[in-house]
Every structure is written in structure tokens, then in C-alpha cells.
Amino acid sequence: MSADRITRLKAALFAKPRPISLERARLFTESYRTTQGQHVMMRRALAVAHILDHVEIFIREDELIAGNRTVEPRAGILSPEMDPYWFAKEIDTIHSRPQDKFVISDADKRFFQQDLLPYWTNRSMKDFINRQFPREVQDGIAARIFSINQTDKGQGHIIADFPSLLNKGLGQLLKEAQGRQEEQPDNIFFRAVVTLLQASQRHIMRYRDLAKDMAVAEENATRRAELEQIAALSDHAIADAPRDFREALQLFWYVNVILQYESNASSLSLGRFDQYMWPFYKASLDKGEDPAALAELIETLWIKTNDVVLLRSESSARFFAGFPTGYTILLGGLSEDGRSAETLLSILCLETYQNIRLPQPNLGVRVNELISRELLLKSAETIRMGTGIPQIFNDEVIVPAFLNRGVSLEDARDYSVVGCVELSIPGKTYGLHDIAMFNLLKVMEIVLEELKGEEDVSFEQVIGAIEDKIRINIAHMIEGSNICDIGHRDFAPVPLLSSLIEDCMLAGKDITEGGARYNFSGVQGIGIANLSDSLYALKQFVFEQQRMPFKAFVEMLEADYDVPDGERIRTWLISNCRKYGNDDDRVDMLGSRLLRFYCKEVEKGRNPRGGIFSPGSYTVSAHVPLGAGVGATADGRRAGEQLADGGLSPMGGRDQLGPTAVLQSVSKLDNCLLSNGSLLNVKFLPSTLEGQSGLNKLADFLMAFAKLKIEHIQFNVIHVETLRKAQQHPEDYAGLVVRVAGYSAFFIELSKEIQDDIIRRTAHRL
16 A cells, blocks of 8 residues: 555645636536527436536546546536526635635636626526525524525435446446336436436546546556556446446446536435445455555545535535535444444445545444444544544434334335435435424524513413424425425436436436435424523523513523623523533423424425425534524523534533433433434543543443434544644644534634634543
């Protein structure tokens, strides 16, 4: 294995500022101008085929796996067909915004303003969706009770059927699609699939020919041999199924890049990599290939996952700071018959990541009662490095959660994760996992204001009014989400991606039309920790101890504690009222009641694809901007301050009885209902995990987590002094990777708000 190669590949990713590429937008628009009047499915297919045939391609120095979305590393790609307006507003500030900065040339600015923007104005998916929102949906969004996401981007948060791709190859998939097209010549979906599979083959041919040409011109014999091998791998990938690990990795990455051209979306995730790649890895070992060379291939793949970054608006970047592309992989877990599914590749994926230490891939490990001590300790060892990877998921609660949603036992055991922590069944689910966020704490704020003028308000009356407000606004959120769902169907179908989702080819339907086996819409309940703390403080201070009348208390919150004795009262509320995260039923069960109510209301929803709504609880990094929209709350939080991070994590600094007490509090929530995923952040002092004893303690802690049936946990293991130094001298900490939410990112690329949030999180000892 060449450590120098890996070092050079990593360095090349970050050698220049991130540019914006308009190439996809230009080619997509060129095609659309020529296909007016055709069905949207074919227009999209022809546009993507035009991109694949004409986009500039390049094989970078030292690469062993070909395929790049853009010539320049980590370039942002614009999709004006989804939403051209945010970019028009931010084109002159995107290089200087607080986070996720990009540079764009003056020539590209002019091209966007003079060509792309005029064409897509009043033609984008955003136009359709915004026009359809009824007044009650607009009011809920304006009040910041909920947000409707995915209005400006393509289909993501999904896992393709990689086993079928690798076991059949593009040639067999094309043959099957052509057969179905012959059987149903009027089915536009099959026509589009055939068009795109053929275009995918042509795209790979272009790389084959490029590698051959580069090999002829290459003077270095070693590099010439590598380029010749890329040409041979590409030639095989055009039509034939892989026979070994190298061939499998090359086809796998080509298809991932091609899917990015079609959708340009977040979280086209990678699923159970150690399962579907194991037969090919074993085949290479059986042929006598050097394990070190195979490990180097994995490391180069890990580096390539960091090359794809997402171009988001400034407001969206605040919610998803740090480029969480969502190349998420889960390792280990169960087989379809309920046995341990670990392979040698499960361990190797962690070992190779230890040499890379970049934000992607977003590795996770599935734990259960059958997990080996070896995998558990290797996971702990990798966590101890401090990058926040791997995150941990719990089969003991997630499998039952899927069974509760009507998923078969075999499929439930095969679950993986898309994006950050969103739960999905690989190759069988289109879940719109981030379609909306619902701010539970904002609901409490509004309810208190509405009840302020009433006489003899009781605590149960407050709870009842919160439940009523949740019920009403969930109905509006579902209505808005379904309008967005229809927008994706009518404006942005994805036939190539759909052909890699089981049942779509049987049904002859795109995923946006309901072609997948499982059709969920995933929404997130935000603010449960602050809601629990605020309700208990209100109950204790106003209703039990009667220290202040209800009306005066609400007026104090409206004034952001800026009243006589306000700061003293705020300190009392923080110091004297027990908080969620400390294993106190009096607080924890308030949150449990309302989170369960929220989940039961969400699951009543039905979407246009014939599926159900699936509740979850995680924030990504939205706890900072969401908190900005909530006034002062009874837990002592000032107006505009962030909410608790993660989703189920305690408010920063309020969990004072150790990490086990945190687990106990979270376990009281009905985790089985959170079938769209949840998120728990825990921060450890590095000293507590030192040596073999530290690893054993963390491994035991993970098994306690499993037994308590909590869905998810992730860790930051870092000294707060290191983070403060990185804030002050970012030039010295360019490679510092930390856990933000359900993803990791470079610390210095985050806004100061999110950096401060990570610094404030309680650092525990075991």
C-alpha cells in the first residue's frame, strides 16, 4: 500500500477553494430547450443522457478508481430546474457567507444571469410547489412551527439496489429493461430507463477511451500500468457483471457518479457495503491478490466520497452545515435469517477509515446481542480517534420499529441508513426522509401566548392545548409535504435511480409515482429536550410552588426575562428545576408523552404514493437556526438561543449525572415509534477512553445502549481546549474533523454558532 498516494490524493482535494460548476446546468438546459412538448420523464432522461455524453471527464493523478462528477475537486453543482432563485440572490455573496463558501467566475455569473435564470424563471419545480401551498400551510411555515424541505433539490436519501447492479451488471439490466419496453411499448418509464442505461454505458466508454489515451502518453511505467488497468476495468464495466473486488468498486463508483448527474441530491447513500461487496472481496483474495493492495483501493474510494459536495443556499447551509453529502454506510448487523452478518470487510472498512479520517464516508455500525467483541472493540477504537465516526445503530429497536410500519421481517433485518440517521430499507424504499421538520418547542411558545389571558389556567390545560396545536399543524405539515411530493413526481422523476429500486421495474413506475416497495414520508419532531425541561419548569415554578402567576410568567418570557428579578428567576429555573438527561421521571415522562403524541399523529398521514408518514426526531444542525425562531422558554433559555442538539440529546450543559443517566432518560421515550430515525450526541473526554481499559468501557457502554433499546448514538471525543484553539487559529487545524449532527465535518468550515454549540456540549467520563 502506498501511503504517499493516499496523502497526495487527500491533499489534492483541498488544494484550491471550492468552485461552482455550471456545466451540468448548461447541458441540462441545452437539452430541455430542444424537447419542449415531450413527457417530463423523457425530457429528464434525454437531458441526463446529454450530460453523460458531453460533460468534461478527467482521471486525476494517482487515482486507481475513475469517475469524477466535476473536473475540479469538491465543486458545487447547480440545478436551476429545481430552484434558480436562491442562487440569483446569493451569487455575489456565496464566496463570503459564514459557512460552505464557494467561488464562481465572473463569466459564469454572467452566463447564469443572462441565460440560465431567464430560461428557468417560472419553469422550476420551486415555482410549482410554492404556487400550490394553501394559506394554512403558508401560515404554519411563517409561524416557524414547521418547514417543508426538498422544495429545491432532486431525489436523495435513498439507497440503490447495489447487489442487483453488481450481480447483474449494466448489460443485463439493460437487456431486462429492453425486454419490458418491448412488452409495454407505451410505457414511458421503460423508454426512459433504456435511454439512461445506454447513456451510462456510453459514459463509461468515454472513461475507457480516456484511460487508454492517457496510458499511451504516460512516461512513468507504473502509472501507465495503472491507467491501462483503469481502461480494462472500464471496458468490463460497460456491460459485464464484476468478477472481483476491483471490478466491483469501479462499476459501483461509476454508477454513483452517474446518479449524481441525474438527481444532484443529498444522500444517495451506500447502504450495507460490507455485505454486497464481500463476495467480490473474497473472490479477489481467492485469486491471490495482495490484501494491502485491496485495502488501498478502499482508501481511495473513501477519499472519492469526499469529492462530492452539495451546493446549498445560505439558509439551507445553516441547517446542514459542513457539506453532509450523505455517503452513509452501515457495517455489521443481521442476515435475513437473524444471524450475525459481520464479515472481514466489516473490520477492514473501519481500519481503512482510520487511515483516512475525513468526513466521508459516514460510517456506522449496527449493534445487537450477536455482535462480536472484535467488531465492538474496533468500533470503539475508531470512535476514540475523535472524528465522530462510526455512529452506532441498534438492531434491537430498529428492526421492531420497521415491523411496526408493515415492513417484512427479512427486509427489516436488512435496514440501513440514508443521509445522517434516517432509517431505510436498501433498494426497496423511497422515503422522502427529510420532507419536513416540526418545531415542538415553538408550539409551546404559541400556546402559552394564546392562554395568557385566560383565567385559572391549569397545567393539564396547557398540555392539552399543546396537543391540539400539534394535531392541527401536523395535518397542515402533511398537506404541504404531499404538495412537495407531487412536485417531485411532476417535475423531477428519476428513471435511472428508479431502475435500481426493486419493484419499480415490476410496476413500470418511477419512485416518485410510487414504484418502490415501501413509500414513506419522513418528518422530524424537533425540540423534545427543551420542551421537557420547559414543561417541568413551568409546572414546578407556576403550578406547584406558585411563585408567579401564569400570566406574569408568560409575559416575562415574552420580554426575554427582561423584567424586575427576571435574571434571578431565570437562574432559578436553570439551577433548581431538574432537566431531561438526568434520569428523572418527572421530567423525562413529560417529553415521552408529547413525543409519543406527535408520532401517533404523524403516522396517520398518507402520501400520494400510497405510503404512510414516518416520524423521527433529529435536527441535523438545524437546532441553531430553529432556536433563532423561538422566543425565551421556561427552561431558562433566552430568545433566539439554540435548541438542544441532535434530536434526543439533552440541552448542552444540563446533563450532569453522567452518560448512563442520559441513556436512561432517552430510553423512556417510545423509540420504536421513531421509524424515520433519531439522533443522540454524547461527548467524552479523551482521557476516559485511554488504553485497553478505556476501549472496554466504551464497548460495555455500547452494549448498555443496545439493551436500553435506543435507536442511535454518536460521539465526539476531543478536548474543549483543542476546539477553542481551532477557533482562534484555524490555519493550524485544517484537518480537524468533528461530529456535528448525524454527520462529521471539518471544524474550521463550520460557522461560529455551530462551533460554539459543539464546544458547549457536556464532556462526560465513563
